Amino acid sequence: MYNSKPLKLSALTAAITLTTQGYVLANEEVDHEQNTIIVVGEATAGLDNIITQEELNKAQATNLSDIFRSNPTVNASDGIALAQKLYVRDIGEAMLNITVDGAEQAASPFHHTGRLNIEPELLKQVEVEAGAGSATVGPGALGGSVKFTTKDAADLLKADQNTGAIVKTTYSSNGELFKNSATVYGQALNEKISGIASIVSSSNDLFVDGNGDNIYGSENEELFGYGKITFQPSIEHKLSFSYENLNGDSSVLKRPEWAYDETVNPSNQYEIERETATLNYNYTSINNELIDTYINIYQTENQLERLDGDAFVGSVESNGVTLQNTSLASINEFIYGINLRADTSKTSDNNEENGFVWGLYIQDIIDVSESLTVTTGLRYDTYSLEDWNDQQFDDAGFSPNLSANYSFTDNFSLSAGYAQALRGVEIADSFVVGLNTNAANLKAETSHNTELGANFSTTNLNIEAGVYYAVIEDVITFYRDSGVSYYGNLDENFTNKGLYISSAYNFGKLSLGADLKISETKVGDEYVSRYVHGSNAVSTGNTLYLNADYEFTKDLSVGWQSTIVQGIDEFITTSAYGEITTEKPGYSTHDIYAYWKPLDRHDLTFDLRVNNLFNEQYLSHSSVEDYTDTYYYLRGNYEPGRDIRITAAYKY
Numbered sequence: 001m002y003n004s005k006p007l008k009l010s011a012l013t014a015a016i017t018l019t020t021q022g023y024v025l026a027n028e029e030v031d032h033e034q035n036t037i038i039v040v041g042e043a044t045a046g047l048d049n050i051i052t053q054e055e056l057n058k059a060q061a062t063n064l065s066d067i068f069r070s071n072p073t074v075n076a077s078d079g080i081a082l083a084q085k086l087y088v089r090d091i092g093e094a095m096l097n098i099t100v101d102g103a104e105q106a107a108s109p110f111h112h113t114g115r116l117n118i119e120p121e122l123l124k125q126v127e128v129e130a131g132a133g134s135a136t137v138g139p140g141a142l143g144g145s146v147k148f149t150t151k152d153a154a155d156l157l158k159a160d161q162n163t164g165a166i167v168k169t170t171y172s173s174n175g176e177l178f179k180n181s182a183t184v185y186g187q188a189l190n191e192k193i194s195g196i197a198s199i200v201s202s203s204n205d206l207f208v209d210g211n212g213d214n215i216y217g218s219e220n221e222e223l224f225g226y227g228k229i230t231f232q233p234s235i236e237h238k239l240s241f242s243y244e245n246l247n248g249d250s251s252v253l254k255r256p257e258w259a260y261d262e263t264v265n266p267s268n269q270y271e272i273e274r275e276t277a278t279l280n281y282n283y284t285s286i287n288n289e290l291i292d293t294y295i296n297i298y299q300t301e302n303q304l305e306r307l308d309g310d311a312f313v314g315s316v317e318s319n320g321v322t323l324q325n326t327s328l329a330s331i332n333e334f335i336y337g338i339n340l341r342a343d344t345s346k347t348s349d350n351n352e353e354n355g356f357v358w359g360l361y362i363q364d365i366i367d368v369s370e371s372l373t374v375t376t377g378l379r380y381d382t383y384s385l386e387d388w389n390d391q392q393f394d395d396a397g398f399s400p401n402l403s404a405n406y407s408f409t410d411n412f413s414l415s416a417g418y419a420q421a422l423r424g425v426e427i428a429d430s431f432v433v434g435l436n437t438n439a440a441n442l443k444a445e446t447s448h449n450t451e452l453g454a455n456f457s458t459t460n461l462n463i464e465a466g467v468y469y470a471v472i473e474d475v476i477t478f479y480r481d482s483g484v485s486y487y488g489n490l491d492e493n494f495t496n497k498g499l500y501i502s503s504a505y506n507f508g509k510l511s512l513g514a515d516l517k518i519s520e521t522k523v524g525d526e527y528v529s530r531y532v533h534g535s536n537a538v539s540t541g542n543t544l545y546l547n548a549d550y551e552f553t554k555d556l557s558v559g560w561q562s563t564i565v566q567g568i569d570e571f572i573t574t575s576a577y578g579e580i581t582t583e584k585p586g587y588s589t590h591d592i593y594a595y596w597k598p599l600d601r602h603d604l605t606f607d608l609r610v611n612n613l614f615n616e617q618y619l620s621h622s623s624v625e626d627y628t629d630t631y632y633y634l635r636g637n638y639e640p641g642r643d644i645r646i647t648a649a650y651k652y
Helices: 011-020 053-059
Strands: 006-008 027-029 037-038 049-051 097-100 125-129 142-150 164-172 177-188 193-204 219-233 237-252 267-284 292-306 312-329 332-347 352-367 372-386 393-406 412-423 445-457 461-473 476-481 482-489 492-509 512-521 543-553 556-565 566-577 578-585 587-596 602-613 643-651
Touching: 053 125, 053 587, 053 602, 372 412
Parallel strands: 006 037, 097 142
Antiparallel strands: 027 037, 049 125, 125 142, 164 177, 164 643, 177 193, 193 219, 219 237, 237 267, 267 292, 292 312, 312 332, 332 352, 352 372, 372 393, 393 412, 412 445, 445 461, 461 492, 476 482, 492 512, 512 543, 543 556, 556 587, 566 578, 587 602, 602 643
16 A cells, blocks of 8 residues: 555656556556556646656756756746746746645745745656645645655665765856766665765856846856655654755845846845755555555745845745545545644844644545546635734635546546635735735635546557636735735636647657647736736746657667747736736747766766757746836846756766
């Protein structure tokens, strides 16, 4: 019996399964390495995409944007890493449940930066659930969830190996980036105890865009330390503790997500730090299928300090616990538990907000027949917030979900699902604590997500297609009235609709893939924009992603990736300061990569990658829009131009 959660098998997931785990021949299978149960084609019930270690290595990822470079559903682009915000199907990180080894990332210290600064080097995998769905993903997942999982020693040790090490160095031509890492790992006491420790340092000068102009504010230095120890005295018990610390020292812009302007948005010196500590315990009974217990305890703190200009120090801290059990009973798999989280957002001026959320949940995966799987669940969450003005906000509500998948043949299935989610009033980013107030009648946001999907798979081909329609009500947003800045609920709803088609073809040494995303996100009759709606939502053009990979031998492979984004014609957005107009030009980028292992008996590897091969000059659709016709200084940062990266790694 394995600790599990239901997963949707997208084309990407299917491709991963085809290449690494064997072919999917049934509606359900146990993935022993990931401790998950994959439910094929289950709309709204679970995972949409898994980004594996292999994909991360191919990307030579150095920041959040690189992690999702090959996924049109997820966007995190900005020429400055600190400004990268996460969007899933155009719904932003403020409406997502984001975790690192189970530790929820609840808010950001500054609304002009992203809430997650992560080092890709130690990631084992990233799981994405798009849209409100399973009750197990945690509270506040109005637009879905993103789960980052780090490596442990078992992921790196070879068979019959007790100790090992990896040294790696990366050079990137754009910005003269150098990144070096050293990792040691091992196990002892007949594999009952294992550990991993790693240190990663990186530094870069200013990036340049496709026109050869400097991207001011992109200069950066970071140092990352990570350690995890695991104790498994028996097959039933597993205990692990992990700690990570990321420090950054950057010459960044006053508002990092806006482009440089000497007067409005000058360069400032920033120091950032994120600390995360997690304790995980699993008890899996070998004699009782009703007991498979998981406990997660965490503390995470994200701090940002602006050293010059308008000096500022802000931090967000979250402490939480998840208690979960999985029980198998006849045709049912019940997953149920409780989440608790306490949040604090504070500044150096001793202004502070404190929030608390707890939730109960249950999810049931029902194998009605060999052809029909039904998944249903329910969450009940309560939110409590005391803001810096001593106002008290309390919200509570239920979030149900229901989905079903029917396999007409071994190759073809249809699915449909509906899910709700609730997010109460939570802590604000630290920068506005003490500045912006909350409307006295501020209330919880709710989302309603409906999806239909189809999946077709053969030995070599997988195709998935689907449509979705989501409505988010009572969106909390920024207002300004008579010189007073405050947060209130929108009168009009967010509507988020779209379709996707994903395909993966695997034939011998050749793998091909194509993904199409067509989406539209509006508030009332207006397109949403990052400038106005910030971490809540953004509008991105229809996107086509293509890739090809050819493996000459097990030691040599090459690949090509292309992303083509359609432009969005001129549209009007209503901000707190009035109506403004913009448009989003389309663009296309092309990347190539190669992997080479020159010595058959030694784990010396080289990875070569060229991003933005044709040096395209473009503003990503997930960046702040170009409003320079109205405000001469207001647009986001252009993306870096051509970038040649080479990584050398030696594994002992």
